[in-house]
Amino acid sequence: MNAPLLDCLEIETAPNPSHAVIWLHGLGADGHDFAPIVPELRLAATPAVRFVFPHAPVRPVTLNNGMAMRAWYDITLLASGAREDAGGIRESEAAVRALIARENQRGIATDHIVLAGFSQGCAMTLHTGTRLEQKLAGMIALSGYLPLADSFAAEHSQANLNTPIFMAHGVFDPVVQFAHGQASQRILAEAGFDVSWKTYPMPHSVCPEEITDIGAYLRQVLA
Incomplete structure (x- = not known):
């Protein structure tokens, strides 16, 4: 499935990047949401990295009374087991795959790419990364969940079984x-x-300790 390229904010840690991190924001945010943490990740010793922060399409979100906002897919209820927007999820999967393909065209192999996301972006990271036919360098899954879990067993690929997944959640999260x-x-x-599970005493957010741990994880998988 061909998907149009999303608008993105890009930050390069040094010229001629050999690695990339594609970071997907949460519901109602945009690509600017996580850009400020790049300097806090302390990646000076790693190879040059291109951070790609795409903006999700604007669409009506049922949960928010049909208000149009940036969203990777529609949400009807926050509860586990609620009916899921499979069409929207698969549409966004195609858009993420298109971003990976663009990095490949720019000279960055898939095994030098980390997929990352927060909340809805976390859901898209886990959905897309586990179905991808090419090995990634890593996945960062923050304060989210695996969507379309019923089809996961039949659809997941073997390619990323050994790819380290950094999964983290706040123990006081009232949203997910x-x-x-x-x-x-x-x-x-x-x-x-290969999934590690980290917990933090926080709500639906990111905390300094978590950013420190993400930096350590990236230094490891981007080395």
């Missing part, structure tokens, strides 16, 4: 319930994926 994230981690682990 802690148990929902934990259940997703269990599904991934039982399927044989």
Whole structure:
């Protein structure tokens, strides 16, 4: 499926990057949301990295009374087990795959690319990364869950079974319930994926300790 290229904010840590991090924002945010943390990740010793922060399309979101906002897919309810927007999820999967392909065209191999995301962006990272036919350098999955879990067993690829997945969640998260994230981690682990699970005393957000841990993870997988 061909998808139009999304508008993106890009930050390069040095000229001629050999690695890339494609970072997907949460519901109602945009690509600028996580750009400020790049200097905090302390990647000076790693090869040059291009951070790609795409802006999700604007679409009506049922959960928010049909208000149009940037979203990777529609959400009707926050509860685990709610009906999911499979069409929207697969449409956004195609858009993420198109961003990976563009990095390939710019000379960055897929195994030098990290997929990252927060909340809805986390869901898209796990959905796309586990189905990808090429090995990634890593996946960062923050405060989210694995969508379309019912089709996961039939659709996941073997290519990224050994790709380290950094999965993290706030124990006081009122938006994506802690148990929902934990259940997703269990599904991934039982399927044989190399997933680490970190928890932080925070709500639906990011904390300094988590940013420190993400930096350490990136220094490892981008080395």
